[in-house]
Amino acid sequence: MKNIFLIGFMGSGKSSVGKQLSEGLNCDYIDTDTIIETTHNKTIPEIFAREGEASFRKYESNALHNIPTENCVVSTGGGIVERSSNIDQMVETGIIVYLETDFRTIDKRLQFDTSRPLWRKNKDEKKQLYDRRIHLYQSCAAITVSTDNKLIDDLVFQITSQVANE
Ligand SMILES: Nc1ncnc2c1ncn2[C@@H]1O[C@H](COP(=O)(O)OP(=O)(O)OP(=O)(O)O)[C@@H](O)[C@H]1O
Ligand SMILES: O=C(O)C1=C[C@@H](O)[C@@H](O)[C@H](O)C1
Numbered sequence: 001m002k003n004i005f006l007i008g009f010m011g012s013g014k015s016s017v018g019k020q021l022s023e024g025l026n027c028d029y030i031d032t033d034t035i036i037e038t039t040h041n042k043t044i045p046e047i048f049a050r051e052g053e054a055s056f057r058k059y060e061s062n063a064l065h066n067i068p069t070e071n072c073v074v075s076t077g078g079g080i081v082e083r084s085s086n087i088d089q090m091v092e093t094g095i096i097v098y099l100e101t102d103f104r105t106i107d108k109r110l111q112f113d114t115s116r117p118l119w120r121k122n123k124d125e126k127k128q129l130y131d132r133r134i135h136l137y138q139s140c141a142a143i144t145v146s147t148d149n150k151l152i153d154d155l156v157f158q159i160t161s162q163v164a165n166e
């Protein structure tokens with residue numbers, strides 16, 4: 001099976017959906033954020049605070065470049081599309097699924113979140129980041145699934161059927 005890369009903004013559900021999707025497809029599961037935290041033995045907020053975002057992006061590209069070449073569902077970090085080399089790798093080696101989610105939905109899902117350094121910014125900055133990134137997600141996705149008002153189970157079902165047609 002080709003790798004399946006889940007992309008989308010913070011809070012779109014890449015990690016929640018990815019785990020269940022991999023179980024349904026009976027394949028391996030990888031979350032690039034988890035790989036980074038395990039490899040460097042630090043939380044993402046610690047990496048951002050001590051080393052900065054640029055360092056985090058290097059770790060993220062390394063994590064992506066070292067995953068197995070097939071049979072994995074990969075939940076990426078929301079900023080994976082910030083580097084074009086990451087996009088190229090995902091396009092060339094797998095099927096990219098974009099979990100499209102309204103900003104208002106994300107704002108609601110992450111209202112009490114403190115684990116995402118880029119979500120701690122003010123609302124205008126977060127909306128600007130969202131507006132800039134949606135074009136990147138849209139431009140590289142083979143499959144787009146809207147997650148607003150959808151249950152994780154239903155998203156897993158929808159993605160499983162759409163991936164089978166690829
Ligand atoms: N379809 C959904 N319906 C309701 N809540 C959801 C849905 N998908 C995700 N959530 C909730 O939103 C929060 C963020 O989800 P998750 O961690 O899976 O997002 P993510 O896309 O992996 O974010 P990140 O880019 O930061 O890794 C969690 O509390 C999760 O339970
Ligand atoms: O959108 C982003 O840039 C991020 C999303 C998270 O998955 C983590 O990768 C980190 O908090 C950065």
Ligand SMILES: [Mg+2]
Pocket residue numbers: 014015016031033075076077
């Ligand atoms: Mg995640």
